[in-house]
Amino acid sequence: MRPGYWRLSQRRAPSGAHPSTRIASITARKGEPRHRSIRGLLLDMDGVLYHGDAPLPGALEFLQRIAGLPHVFVTNNPRRTPEEVAARLAAMGLPRPEPSLILTSAIATAERLALEKPGFSWFAIGEGGLEAELSRLGERDPEAADFVVVGEGPGIDFERLTLAINLVLQRGARLVVTNPDTSVDDTHDGRHRVLPGGGALVAPIAVACGVEPLVIGKPEPALFEMACRRLGLAPAHCVMIGDRPDTDIAGALRLGMRAALVRTGRFRPDEDWPEALPRPQWDLPDLPGLLHALEPLLPTSDQRPPDPR
Template sequence: MASSGSWFDSCSDIQGVLLDISGVLYDSGAEGGVAIPGSVEAVKKLKQSGLSVRFCTNETQCTRDHLVTKLCGLGFPVQREEVFAPAPAACIVLRDRNLRPHLLIHPDCRPEFEGVDCSSPNCVLIGDATDEFSYKNLNEAFRVLVGLQDPILISMGKGRYYKETDGLTLDVGVYMKALEYACDVEAEVVGKPAKAFFLAALQDMGVQPQHALMVGDDVMNDIGGAQSVGMRGLQVRTGKYRPEDEHHPSVHPDGFVDNLKQAVDLLLQHRGQ
């Protein structure tokens, strides 16, 4: 059942909803993932309600086009321009600052960086590289960083872990921390929970933070990140959710629900829809 149920009574001013993808819409896995029961219908109802909807993900194992194709294949009505992901945002950062990255990313994400100058790297950019996070590759990234006078480490997210169909899996933040420690540098995060990432999605919707709701499974990156810009955050008990999230020492979600279907049903019910 939903907790903090009275919170939904104050939802009449919500104009836009941001949805995390993995762990909220579907559980990922080797076979392409499976939609969480009720989530496809929930997204359809949400988009039919007249509320603005965007999908904010830290997915860096594939291109945005590939992700949209996968979501549509699972039945979700998602368009490319509705998805905010770290790779396109990182490309803007690289371009605006004339940075030439050494890339430690998943092979399927490399098409997002076509045309980016990677010669004579003056920074390191990492994403969820999965099996590419070998000792050899991490050591190569380390050597690039320590060889720079002013080392710059850019990380597409800072998650600790996420849920695959066969269990919890280490995320990019673990390797980001290793490079930070080894090189005595603080990474610049592109993606959740960076404030700029949430603000870009809100600007695209034309919605002020106080009128927006984030629905996610990650108490730190989804909920904490959203609340840091003045949004409200609702955590689902799917994906990477763990019971201790409900007693987190620093992040306190505005509410908890069992899944996205319950979140949407309660939100629309309290909006009189």
């Protein structure tokens, strides 16, 4: 994890921007093929489709419109399994996707570690979704783990921190974090709150050990690349839809995808674009606006999805 991640992942651009800098409609990066048809979509969820346990305006209509277009859901949240995520969407009244269409940073982490060391052993700090994915491809071994994996959620305490630190220093375990977000939004008893993300939870171990963790989730390429493989499409044929400039947008553009930001999550309509980050092809206040902007590029109801080749 580069030090800049810890800053960018919690960065909030100053509010009170001049009206001319506030985006209220479709924008395109100069020279970009905005009008190239869309063959596949990658969708972030929290802040794009819902807040807490409530769908955002236009989420149902958007998902209904793209039903015939290849798409996958990608999230940096490692806490839930794909089956749990699908059930959560259905409980909100949104279409229930097949679990195979849901890619989490926990899935990407497990598959990345299996490529590096088949049959790997691990010790994890995080909730059930992370441990479920690691168990699918590796074996838990708190005594001599190959990897110390940090996710999100309860479970970090002094004893587990000490164990993780000594696995890295004494056993040579590699430190891994599912995602670099230093803070994430949450709803508890109907009230908004901020929770520490993977980037914050891995920091004590990284500092104590003097090592840089391997980062898996957005904006790193692993999750994006896995999603494109799942769709059978090259990145250039896909559009990433997200709500965070530092993870969703920056990572997608770096990989050669097109990107669309909706300002219904962490990044709000009155905020200036962070100068250090590239701009997306589309920057809209919400999903209804984005759907209107993308409509000419989406297949009609009587069209089959384009051949991905």
